[in-house]
Amino acid sequence: xxxxxxxxxxxxxxxxxxxxxxxxxxxxxxxxxxxxxxxxxxxxxxxxxxxxxxxxxxxxxxxxxxxxxxxxxxxxxxxxxxxxxxxxxxxxxxxxxxxxxxxxxxxxxxxxxxxxxxxxxxxxxxxxxxxxxxxxxxxxxxxxxxxxxxxxxxxxxxxxxxxxxxxxxxxxxxxxxxxxxxxxxxxxxxxxxxxxxxxxxxxxxxxxxxxxxxxxxxxxxxxxxxxxxxxxxxxxxxxxxxxxxxxxxxxxxxxxxxxxxxxxxxxxxxxxxxxxxxxxxxxxxxxxxxxxxxxxxxxxxxxxxxxxxxxxxxxxxxxxxxxxxxxxxxxxxxxxxxxxxxxxxxxxxxxxxxxxxxxxxxxxxxxxxxxxxxxxxxxxxxxxxxxxxxxxxxxxxxxxxxxxxxxxxxxxxxxxxxxxxxxxxxxxxxxxxxxxxxxxxxxxxxxxxxxxxxxxxxxxxxx
Numbered sequence: 423x424x425x426x427x428x429x430x431x432x433x434x435x436x437x438x439x440x441x442x443x444x445x446x447x448x449x450x451x452x453x454x455x456x457x458x459x460x461x462x463x464x465x466x467x468x469x470x471x472x473x474x475x476x477x478x479x480x481x482x483x484x485x486x487x488x489x490x491x492x493x494x495x496x497x498x499x500x501x502x503x504x505x506x507x508x509x510x511x512x513x514x515x516x517x518x519x520x521x522x523x524x525x526x527x528x529x530x531x532x533x534x535x536x537x538x539x540x541x542x543x544x545x546x547x548x549x550x551x552x553x554x555x556x557x558x559x560x561x562x563x564x565x566x567x568x569x570x571x572x573x574x575x576x577x578x579x580x581x582x583x584x585x586x587x588x589x590x591x592x593x594x595x596x597x598x599x600x601x602x603x604x605x606x607x608x609x610x611x612x613x614x615x616x617x618x619x620x621x622x623x624x625x626x627x628x629x630x631x632x633x634x635x636x637x638x639x640x641x642x643x644x645x646x647x648x649x650x651x652x653x654x655x656x657x658x659x660x661x662x663x664x665x666x667x668x669x670x671x672x673x674x675x676x677x678x679x680x681x682x683x684x685x686x687x688x689x690x691x692x693x694x695x696x697x698x699x700x701x702x703x704x705x706x707x708x709x710x711x712x713x714x715x716x717x718x719x720x721x722x723x724x725x726x727x728x729x730x731x732x733x734x735x736x737x738x739x740x741x742x743x744x745x746x747x748x749x750x751x752x753x754x755x756x757x758x759x760x761x762x763x764x765x766x767x768x769x770x771x772x773x774x775x776x777x778x779x780x781x782x783x784x785x786x787x788x789x790x791x792x793x794x795x796x797x798x799x800x801x802x803x804x805x806x807x808x809x810x811x812x813x814x815x816x817x818x819x820x821x822x823x824x825x826x827x828x829x830x831x832x833x834x835x836x837x838x839x840x841x842x843x844x845x846x847x848x849x850x851x852x853x854x855x856x857x858x859x860x861x862x863x864x865x866x867x868x869x870x871x872x873x874x875x876x877x878x879x880x881x882x883x884x885x
Contacts, residue, residue: 445806445831450718450798451709452562454533456553457517457570458545460490462536476533476557482525485534492518493540494650499658499669508691511647515540519645520569520703526729527704528711533560545570547579554590563599563801565706566591572608572700580607581627591633599797602634605700621745625752632774632787637701637755638745639735645697651675698734701757708767719795719840719871723770730765733757742768751776792870795840799868800879803828821854821862828852828866842869857882
């Protein structure tokens with residue numbers, strides 16, 4: 423070690439660092455939204471060729487600059503015995519509104535993968551799946567979300583897409599830390615009622631996995647659909663569904679002068695139409711909110727949802743019991759409305775939700791926060807080992823440094839409340855030893871808050 427080189431007589435003091443290397447926590451809730459946007463991103467957003475790579479955004483304004491806004495929906499009036507009404511738009515492209523929900527519920531920076539624009543005649547499963555091939559180079563942990571999946575033409579395509587996403591998350595493992603957020607299939611109309619049958623269909627076809635979680639039902643939001651008064655022609659159907667109403671074929675703006683009374687009536691009716699969305703985007707925001715305020719080890723449940731007036735289904739205690747417990751372990755997390763509390767996320771299980779495994783041991787992976795916290799621990803420690811101990815001497819001094827670094831990290835986790843136990847000895851145990859030529863074996867046991875028994879992490883690190 424080089425000693426100080428003093429330039430004047432006297433005593434020189436050199437401070438030597440004694441603290442072990444530190445481990446930085448990796449991000450835990452960085453969603454990637456795969457779907458359709460108004461436009462594809464490009465360098466100047468006007469003349470350059472589209473860029474099909476994932477684009478990271480930090481706000482809704484950032485998204486609007488790169489990808490545009492919501493699709494302008496069509497306006498359809500219908501004569502009834504009670505007067506004129508406006509039919510609910512059959513919105514196919516939900517990316518923009520989904521991001522509104524995501525940011526409103528606590529979401530932060532995220533990735534957008536645009537696989538098409540609003541000129542597409544329909545949502546295509548193959549294009550949504552292709553988006554999964556574009557995220558391989560993203561190093562951050564990812565939540566996989568498909569806002570437009572509910573607009574696929576068939577439940578078979580919908581469930582096949584989710585099985586592909588689950589396989590992607592599982593193949594990435596803890597090293598890449600992916601987790602899929604899944605919805606249930608309502609078809610192109612997301613406003614249908616009485617869709618508990620969608621849960622049965624989901625369970626019959628979507629694979630079991632601790633790397634995914636599903637939520638039910640869809641959400642009635644405070645968001646408005648987007649309409650273009652100057653361009654979009656009005657369809658006006660009579661009581662026999664014939665397009666012969668007085669406003670048929672004209673734009674809303676033209677009615678403003680031609681028939682101001684009808685114009686004002688339609689405007690009020692349009693304001694009453696609120697967007698109905700699948701819950702995955704709002705749930706992603708909740709994950710981010712809980713991770714940042716409480717910690718990834720806290721279950722993302724018993725949490726209120728912003729911008730939501732009510733779920734599309736009223737779920738009873740008995741129905742929730744059926745959603746929560748499934749013979750195959752495919753738990754569906756309920757979203758329920760409670761008087762005085764609003765709309766709450768009322769479940770925190772993965773799609774591997776069996777209470778007991780075949781060997782009759784408790785299944786620690788049935789809880790979302792256990793899977794995600796375990797992935798975070800393993801990835802954080804693995805990155806630190808790779809950064810600080812590559813090409814280090816394969817001697818006991820190196821092993822002790824690695825052990826001290828990991829123990830210091832886990833001790834802070836225990837202090838923060840992430841690990842169970844009355845003392846550090848009850849919360850974690852670290853062993854570092856030789857695993858052969860140039861291999862350092864690391865074994866870590868941690869007692870998670872739920873369940874309390876130890877989970878073992880093993881590493882083999884080439885020096």
